[in-house]
Amino acid sequence: MKKDKIWLSPPHMGGSELKYIQEAFDTNWVSQHGSNIDEFEKSLENYLGNNSFVTALSSGTAAIHLALSLLDVKEGDFVICQSFTFVASANPILYQKAIPVFVDSESSTWNMCPNALEDAVKYCISQGKKPKAIIAVSAYGMPFMVDEILEISRKYEIPVIEDSAEALGSNYKGKSCGTFGDLSIISFNGNKIITTSGGGALISKSKIDKNKELFLATQAKDNKDYYSHSEIGYNYRMSNISAGIGRGQMEVLEDRIKQKREIHDFYKEILKDIEGVNLFSAPNENFYSNYWLNTILIDKKYLIKENIREFFLQNNLETRYLWNPMHLQPLYSKYKFFGNNFSGIIFDNGMCLPSGTNLTDTCRNRIFETFKKIKH
Numbered sequence: 375m376k377k378d379k380i381w382l383s384p385p386h387m388g389g390s391e392l393k394y395i396q397e398a399f400d401t402n403w404v405s406q407h408g409s410n411i412d413e414f415e416k417s418l419e420n421y422l423g424n425n426s427f428v429t430a431l432s433s434g435t436a437a438i439h440l441a442l443s444l445l446d447v448k449e450g451d452f453v454i455c456q457s458f459t460f461v462a463s464a465n466p467i468l469y470q471k472a473i474p475v476f477v478d479s480e481s482s483t484w485n486m487c488p489n490a491l492e493d494a495v496k497y498c499i500s501q502g503k504k505p506k507a508i509i510a511v512s513a514y515g516m517p518f519m520v521d522e523i524l525e526i527s528r529k530y531e532i533p534v535i536e537d538s539a540e541a542l543g544s545n546y547k548g549k550s551c552g553t554f555g556d557l558s559i560i561s562f563n564g565n566k567i568i569t570t571s572g573g574g575a576l577i578s579k580s581k582i583d584k585n586k587e588l589f590l591a592t593q594a595k596d597n598k599d600y601y602s603h604s605e606i607g608y609n610y611r612m613s614n615i616s617a618g619i620g621r622g623q624m625e626v627l628e629d630r631i632k633q634k635r636e637i638h639d640f641y642k643e644i645l646k647d648i649e650g651v652n653l654f655s656a657p658n659e660n661f662y663s664n665y666w667l668n669t670i671l672i673d674k675k676y677l678i679k680e681n682i683r684e685f686f687l688q689n690n691l692e693t694r695y696l697w698n699p700m701h702l703q704p705l706y707s708k709y710k711f712f713g714n715n716f717s718g719i720i721f722d723n724g725m726c727l728p729s730g731t732n733l734t735d736t737c738r739n740r741i742f743e744t745f746k747k748i749k750h
C-alpha cells in the first residue's frame with residue numbers, strides 16, 4: 375500500500391477559525407467589512423510592532439501591486455527586484471508597464487546582494503532614471519541583509535518594498551520582518567506559515583498611507599455622493615470570511631514558528647551525517663528565520679539531485695525545486711541582471727524539503743529512513 379503523501383507545507387488550522395467564520399455568518403458581515411478584518415489587522419499590527427499599519431488584501435501579489443501604485447511606478451520606470459524569488463514578486467512591475475532590473479543573491483542569506491544592488495542602481499542612474507523602488511525578498515523566511523540593503527536605499531533615496539510573503543515570524547536583530555520596507559507585504563496563501571485560504575497584507579508606516587491603500591484597494595471612489603473616480607483603483611480588499619480564518623491563525627502563529635524552527639532542528643540532526651547534503655541555516659544570530667521551508671544544497675561530488683527527487687517521490691514525499699531565478703525565466707530573461715548567477719547555481723543544486731508544521735513523528739521517521747537509503 376502506498377503511504378500517505380507528505381506535503382511540503384500544507385495549511386494547518388488552529389481551532390478558532392470556524393468560530394470566527396460562524397460569527398461573520400451570524401452577523402451577516404460576509405463581505406469586505408466586519409470585525410474579523412478589523413481584528414485580524416489589529417493582531418498583525420500588535421504582532422509586528424514598530425508602529426505598523428496593516429491593510430488586509432486579497433493576496434500578496436495584490437499587496438505588491440498596490441505598493442507599486444502607491445510609489446507612483448509608471449510605464450517606463452525602473453524597478454529593481456531580487457531575482458531569486460517566486461514570480462509574484464516581479465509580475466506587478468509588468469502590470470505597471472515598468473521595467474524590472476534583476477539583482478542576484480549573496481551566499482549568506484540567499485537574498486539580495488548589496489554589491490549587485492548598488493551596481494544596478496548605478497546602471498539605472500546612468501540611463502537617466504533613478505529606480506522608483508527596490509523589491510527585496512526574505513526567501514524561505516530568511517531575512518535579507520537588512521542593514522546593508524537599507525543603507526543603499528537611504529544613500530540613493532530609493533524606497534524599499536519588503537516582500538516578506540514567506541517571512542511572517544522572522545526577524546532581524548530582534549525587529550520583525552514585514553517592518554523594514556517603506557512598504558512591506560505578507561502573504562497568507564495556502565502554503566505559507568499561516569493562511570487565510572488566500573490573502574495578503576500591505577504594511578505601511580502611517581495612517582495616511584493606510585487610508586490611501588484602502589482607497590485604492592476598493593476602486594478609488596472619490597468622496598462624493600455619486601460615483602466619481604479620478605484615479606485607477608482595484609478590487610483588492612480581503613473578505614471578512616477570509617479574515618476570520620486569519621484571525622484564528624494569528625492565535626497559533628507563535629506555535630507555528632516554534633514548530634517550523636523545530637523541524638529545522640530535526641533536519642539539522644538527521645542530515646549531519648549524510649555526506650553531500652547541506653542544510654541551509656541562518657548565517658548568525660542576527661538572522662532569525664521562521665524556516666518556512668527547509669532547503670538543502672546537494673554536492674554533485676556525492677549525490678545526484680534528480681535521484682534524490684525521484685527517490686522521495688517514490689516514497690510519496692513532496693519536494694520542490696528552489697525558486698528558479700527571474701533572470702533565467704523565459705518571461706524575464708530579456709531584462710538587465712546584475713550579479714554572478716549565484717542564484718542560478720543554487721537553483722541547479724538545491725531542493726526544498728517537507729516542512730509542514732503538522733509533520734508527525736511517523737512522517738519524520740519516513741523522511742529520515744528515506745535519506746538513509748539514498749545511495750552514495
Ligand SMILES: *Cc1c(COP(=O)(O)O)cnc(C)c1O
Pocket residue numbers: 432433434435436459460462463511537539540560561562563572573574
Ligand atoms: C507567495 C509569495 C508571493 C505572493 O503571494 P500571494 O498571496 O500568493 O499572491 C509573493 N512573493 C513571494 C516571495 C511569495 O512567496
